[in-house]
Amino acid sequence: MSQTLTNADAKPEVIQELRNLADCGATVRQLVAVIQTRTGLKEDAILPVLWYFMNAFSLTLPEVLPIREWLETREDKDIDSIILPAIEKARGR
Amino acid sequence: MLESKFVWITPEGKGIIGSLDENGLLTFAVEAGPASSIRGAELFDRMMKHFGHEVRAIQGVWRKSNQGRPSTNIDKVNELTRQGMLLEDAILKPWTVTQAKKWGFDQVHVIGLIEGIPGAYTKIDVLIEKQKP
Numbered sequence: 001m002s003q004t005l006t007n008a009d010a011k012p013e014v015i016q017e018l019r020n021l022a023d024c025g026a027t028v029r030q031l032v033a034v035i036q037t038r039t040g041l042k043e044d045a046i047l048p049v050l051w052y053f054m055n056a057f058s059l060t061l062p063e064v065l066p067i068r069e070w071l072e073t074r075e076d077k078d079i080d081s082i083i084l085p086a087i088e089k090a091r092g093r
Numbered sequence: 094m095l096e097s098k099f100v101w102i103t104p105e106g107k108g109i110i111g112s113l114d115e116n117g118l119l120t121f122a123v124e125a126g127p128a129s130s131i132r133g134a135e136l137f138d139r140m141m142k143h144f145g146h147e148v149r150a151i152q153g154v155w156r157k158s159n160q161g162r163p164s165t166n167i168d169k170v171n172e173l174t175r176q177g178m179l180l181e182d183a184i185l186k187p188w189t190v191t192q193a194k195k196w197g198f199d200q201v202h203v204i205g206l207i208e209g210i211p212g213a214y215t216k217i218d219v220l221i222e223k224q225k226p
Contacts, residue, residue, distance in 0.1 A: 005143055006100035008108070045106025047124050054098075054110075061098075061112035061120050062154065068122060069156040069164070 008048070010055040014038045018056040022087055028067065028079045046071055058093040059086055099143045101136060103129060109136040117149030137192045151198055153189050153219040157209075166190075167214055175212030184219055193221045200224055 017038070018031055035052045036043055046068050053064045063086050070079040096115060102108035107129035111121040121140060125133035141148065155167040166187035173183040184190065184201050193199070200222045208216035 002096040002098060004098040004100065006098070006102075008100055008102035039106070041106040045124075047102050047108050047110055047122065048106050050110055050122060051100060051102065060096075060114075061110055061122065062152075065120075065122060065154055066156075069158045073158050075158070 008051060010052050011038065014052060015056045018052060022057065022084075027076060028070075028083045029076055032067070032071070044072070053083070057087045058090045063090075097144065097147070099140045101139060103131060105130065107131070109133075109140055111140040111144065113144050113147060117147055119144060119148045119151045120154065121151075133188070134192060138195075141196050148196075148198075149222070151189070151193050151221040152204075153187075153217075153221060155187070155214075155217045155219070157215045167217055170217060171212050171214055174214070180207075180211065180214075184217070190219075190221060197223050 014035065017034055021031060021034065031053070032049055035049050036045070039045070039048050041048055049067060049071070050061070050064045053059055053067065054061065064083070066079060066082050097113040099109070099111040099113075102110075105128060107124045107126070108131070109121060109123040111119060113119050121137075123133050123136055125131065125136060153166060155164060155170070157164050157167045157171070166189050169187040170180070170183045173186060174180055180203070184203065190201055198221045202220045202222070203217065204220050205218045206216070207214060
């Protein structure tokens with residue numbers, strides 16, 4: 001169980017889209033692009049990206065933090081190898 | 094104690110996400126700067142007020158990639174160690190530690206493996222605690 005105080009509720013339809021895409025094998029970059037498009041925020045707005053990953057895939061903040069350092073790089077294989085297994089592992093939460 | 098989160102995100106996408114685990118270990122990510130409508134220090138204070146005495150320690154996850162975005166904490170450590178300061182002294186100076194000290198957390202320890210060299214660290218994890226009585 002968890003308790004959350006937030007002023008930024010994630011949109012259910014975006015969460016569902018992220019889950020559907022992940023089920024179809026989307027990469028982290030593709031998932032991030034969906035969040036950026038749906039929220040209309042600038043590409044350097046990292047917190048909404050982290051928050052949507054936490055909500056959509058039941059990941060913890062420490063688990064999604066690597067996205068912060070990766071976002072402006074091109075090291076997609078590295079981030080996929082960290083985040084996609086974490087999403088798979090968290091499915092039962 | 095339950096896992097607890099504090100999330101405050103501004104319309105421009107700045108803000109703070111704090112996560113307190115069942116052991117009272119606080120991890121957080123903050124984004125403020127010139128484009129933000131709220132200062133990072135105020136975000137940190139709001140988060141600490143929310144969690145209150147449940148916080149036992151603060152974990153700093155400081156990373157720097159070759160191509161990546163600026164990272165206030167590790168950039169400060171690199172700046173100071175490049176000038177010759179010892180790592181054990183340099184980790185007392187970054188933004189997060191300065192903010193934590195205001196709340197009585199003034200003991201800083203490196204945890205886990207460090208990556209990089211003085212002036213060019215890429216991975217430093219720290220634990221910030223209150224002085225034990």
